[in-house]
Amino acid sequence: MPPVDYAALTRDLAAVVPPARIHTDPLRALAYGTDASFYRVTPKIVAVAESEAEVSALIAACRSAGAPVTFRAAGTSLSGQAVTDSVLVVLGEGFCGFAYDETEQVVRLGPALVGGEANRRLLPFQRKIGPDPASIATAKIGGIAANNASGMCCGVGQNSYHTLAGLRVMLPDGAVLDTSDAKTMATFRATHKKLLDGLAALSAEIRADAALTARIAEKYRRKNTTGYAINALIDFSDPVDMLTHLMIGSEGTLGFLSRVDYRTVPDYADKASAFVVFEDLEKACRAVTALKATPVEAVELLDRAALESVKTKKGMPVNVDALGPDAAALLIEARAPDAHDLRAKISAIVAAIDAADTLNGVAFSHDPAETARYWDMRKGTFPAVGGKRPAGTTVIIEDVAFPVERLAEATMDLRALMDAHGYREAIVFGHALEGNLHFVFAQGFDTPAEVQRYAGFMEAVAELVVGKYDGSLKAEHGTGRNMAPFVEREWGRAATDVMRRVKKLLDPENLFNPGVVLNDDSEIHLKNLKPMPAVTPLIDACIECGFCEPQCPSKGLTLSPRQRIASSREMRRLRCDSPNAPELAAMERDYLYAGDTTCAACSLCSTVCPLDIDVGRYTRSLRAERRGPVAKTIAAAAAQHFGVVTTLARAGLAVGAAAEAVVGTAALKAVSGAANKVLGTPQWSAAMPRRARPAPALETGEGIPALFFESCASRTMGPAKGDESEPLASVAARVFARAGYRMIVPEEGDDLCxxxxxxxKGFPEAANAKARELAERLSHGGAPVPVVFDASPCAARMKAFSGPQFQPMDLVEFLRGKIAPNLTFVRVKDPIAVHATCTLRKAGLAPALLELAGLCAEQVVVPPGVTCCGFAGDKGFYTPELNDHALRHLPEALPDACHDGYSSNRTCEIGLSSHSGRRYRSILHLVDEASR
Structure with missing residues (x-):
């Protein structure tokens, strides 16, 4: 075939998808092309699709141009199944559909909906989807189904294949099959009779071959995602059912899943977990075999190295250092619809384990906090290895399955194999009940010798798993590029030929994701290996898993934390290898906006990162590196004369209000918006604050002393137009007095920050100087007095400067812990909205905010899908598109009867008010109203 004209194809695609969602520049192509695997393949074109019509048009254009197409959901896959050097179609929010049929207990899901979000919406029905991959908080339905992902509890019986109720799929020829629509089904049967007859013929051939039929049935009794799900050809008689189930685990190579329907499974509230330690692996695995016959929900195995990797994590119930070199542990979970059934299940489980084989007995915990720590510890094994790996290496997690009855022998063989190939720090853990083991190790690909070491090891693994144990080379992570060369090794010629014929029937032009699942290149798993150059210790540990992405306010606008790290690594590589490369200059130029300007630096990414990597901190360090002497001098001067800065800011708000009164809000917003794009000046909005009124004078009187410090934002920015709320300090004084506290306000506070x-903004020297000055001014000479900060970011920052005479507290922390117990509340009737700031979330104070709101209001609304508001200090004024993007779903998430919202940071409240059409104020106002 002639080479693809990607320039012409880009023009064609821009005619069917808005050009703003077509990316060909080096930065975004690399960023969007990055997934969780250890392969680096950069797409020529990235297209973000928001509808099935757009996908159909994209496929048609690519088919006409002869350009292969790969679909991407969350990019959490580990085996290289979601990377391409052609056209990458990324699924946008238009594919986040959700509909639940309570009668049939079937949920219909869009492929771009996060699995964890689907379960959150199913929670009121006490149901969930069957698959439960460890990445469910990030992985999306399209990827979960396309990889037949399973997890710790779902086993084989509750994976996507076995809980599939139907789907809507688009084939490479553009045809659509919707199993929920009789008309579409009839049309498809008529137009694609040849295809369906071909599947029926394949099925008949297999059924005529007793040995092949038995082979397929046996292979799928355990976890297996190597190759296509050809068990569909013997499990069903209707070719449509065969086709739909072949799509599961096909990794986007056979069709595009635009909707997946699952039969939901019970989500039992009653559960308990036990962490049982054994002297050696054999005894642990013997217990697994015994547990197979019990009503157990999950059994996770951790070998001695895995225990070592997480021995310091909170929740470890044993002293790992005291264990012998061969020790192993099982994490066991039981679930039931009620406490009585749970007790019965636990009794059966305990009876199945020989207590003499254990080092700590079999004790189940019903405490949700304790059991959550057990499971967090188990989930931390993979990243623990990733975080400790040498700089410049990647972390690899392989995924195999053995017959359960031979698990002990196989595990020890696997351990010996890793030691023999120099992977002595590798760990083994996994879903023992299914014989499914994961092994994790660090691997460098920077020298031919290291690549060959990996190649030799993978060959040995294949020989062990298939040759000795006839197991699965991929149990749940998908074939991808990683295991494609070994499909025939595992399945044999006859079964693999069936898979090739399936691909030919459904995708005769090899248009969808070629080279994945089936590949004739015996070394494809050794090509396009992802470089991982060291950049800075702040981000070098990143394994590019993507767990951070759902928390990021700029994801989808510009870059996510993972994409910022991947881009930084590539720019570092180019600076070393090709410093004059034009793509380097382009990436560095574009990164200033996409990577820096639009980064909120909120650090929420660190709260879900398994390695606690803080990309916000990394961004702030980049900003500091770029600040020259002149900028630092200006910053220092501003810090020294901060009172002048706040005075000028109040004057600016007064001028803006006067202009608004003359020309109107809409006109001023339009003019300021245009100026913002050209000059970078602040953009006006209807929620823009008026100049703050002065705080009340120093309070005197009776009660326990407490110092109240208003942030510079609160001292500068008063209520918006039409909001007659009192100054915050006045409200605070009243609430404090009501609870028996005497409020103190620092004198001459305008200079303080x-x-x-x-x-x-990247001026740490000026920042620290102001913080030290503030701590000194607010220190109390006698008995320590709590210093209450109205803004959560200020409180969190100042806690780093606390001391015996300076005890900073977050307003939420103070209200919940000190004020609320001394007040009587009458809940307000109307629903109220609550927004936990990034700082509150990071400090673990979000629950305190919700508890406080629950004391004050009968109905508390926490809008789903809203994490960081994106105002980011003052970026809501200067980079309003970040705030716009972060809060794009806020209005639809609030009920009409909700008129007021509450938070704990003035600038966040401005952005929330602007985008919701509601009045957002400090939580202090709500406490005041409900306690009068």
Whole structure:
């Protein structure tokens, strides 16, 4: 075939998808092309699709141009199944559909909906989807189904294949099959009779071959995602059912899943877990075999190295250092619809384990906090290895399955194999009940010798798993590129030929994701290996898993934390290898906006990162590196004369309000918006604050002393137009007095600042100078007095400067812990909205905010899908598109009867008010109203 004209194809695609969602520049192509695997293949074109009509048009254009197409959901796959050097179609939010049929207990899901979000919406029905991959908080339905992902509890019986109720799929020829629509089904049967007859003929051939039929049935009794799900050809008689189930685990090579329907499974509230330690692996695996016959929900195996990797994590119930070199542990979970059934299940489980084989007995915990720590510890094994690997290496997690009855022998063989190939720090853990083991090790690909070491090891693994144990080379992570060369090794010629014929029937032009699942290149798993150059210790540990992405306010607008790290690594590589490359200059130029300007630096990514990597901190460090002497001098001067800065800011708000009164809100918003794009000046909005009124004078009187410090934002920015709320300090004084506290306000506070705004802009010296000055001014000479900060970011920052005479507290922390117990509340009737700031989330105070709101209001609304508001200090004024993007779903998430919202940071409240059409104020106002 002639080479693809990608320039012409780009023009064609831009005619069917808005050009803003077509990316060909080096930065975004690399960023969007990055997934969780250890392969680096950069697409020529990235297209973000928001509808099935767009996907259909994209496929047609690519088919006409002869350009292969790969579909991407969350990019959490580990085996290289979602990377391409052609056209990458990324699924946008238009594919986040959700509909639940409570009668049939079937849920219909869009492929771009996150699995964890699907379960959150099913929670009121006490149901969930069957698959439960460890990445469910990030992985999306399209990827979960396309990889037949399973997990710790779902086993084989509750994976996508076995809980599939139907789907809507688009084939490479553009045809659509919707199993829920009789008309579409009839049309498809008529137009694709040849295809369906071909599947029926394949099925008949297999059924005529007793040995092949038995082979397929046996292979799928255990976890297996190597190759296509050809068990569909013997499990069903209707070719349509065969086709739909072949799509499961096909990794986007046979069709595009635009909707997946699952039969939901019970989500039992009653559960308990036990962490049982054994002297050696053999005894642990013997217990697994015994547990197979019990009503157990999950059994996770951790070998001695895995225990070592997480021995310091909170929740480890044993002293790992005291264990012998061969020790192993099982994490066991039982679930039931009620406490009585749970007790019965636990009794059966305990009876199946020989207590003499254990080192700590079999004790189940019903405490949700304790059991959550057990499971967090188990989930931490993979990243623990990733975080400790040498700089410049990648972390690889392989995934195999053995017959359960031979698990002990196989595990020890696997351990010996890793030691023999120099992977002595590798760990083994997995879903023991299914014989499914994961082994994790660090691997460098920077020298031919290292690549060959990996190649030799993979060959040995294949020989062990298939040759000795007839197991699965891929149990749940998908074939991808990683195991494609070994499909025939595992399945044999006859079964693999069936798979090739399936691909030919459904995708005769090899248009969808070629080279994945089936590949004739015996070394494809050794090509396009992802470089991992060291950049800075702040991000070098990143394994590019993508777990951070759902928390990021700029994901989808520009870059996510993972994409920022991947881009930084590539730019570092180019600086070393090709410093004059034009793509380097382009990437560095574009990164200033996409990677820096639009990064909120909120650090929420660190709260879900398994390695605690803080990309916000990394961004702030980049900003600091770029600040020259002149900028630092200006920042220092601003810090020294901060009172002048706040005075000018109040004057600016007064001028803006006067202009608004003359020309109107809409006109001023339009003019300021245009100026923002050209000059970078602030953009006006209807929620823009008026100049703040002065705080009340120093309070005197009776009660326990507490110092109240208003942030510079609160001192500068008063309520918006039409909001007659009192100054916050006045409200605080009243609430404090009501609870028996005497409020103190620092005198001459305009000069004082915690330094947060300087720090986020890359001036750490000025920031720290202001923080130290503030700590000194607010220190109390006698008995320590709590210093209450109205803004959560200021409180969190100042806690780093606390001391015996300076005890900073977050307003939410103070209200919940000190004020609320001394007040009587009458809940407000109307629903109220609550927004936990990034700082509250990071500090673990979000529950305190919700508890406080629950004391004050009968109905508390926490809008789903809203994480960081994206205002990011003052970026809501200067980079309003970040705030717009972060809060794009806020209005639809609030009920009409909800008129007020509450938070704990003034600038966040401005952005929330602007985008919701509601009044957002400090939580202090709500406490005041409900306690009068």
């Amino acid at each position: 915690c330094g947060q705004s300087f720090d986020t």
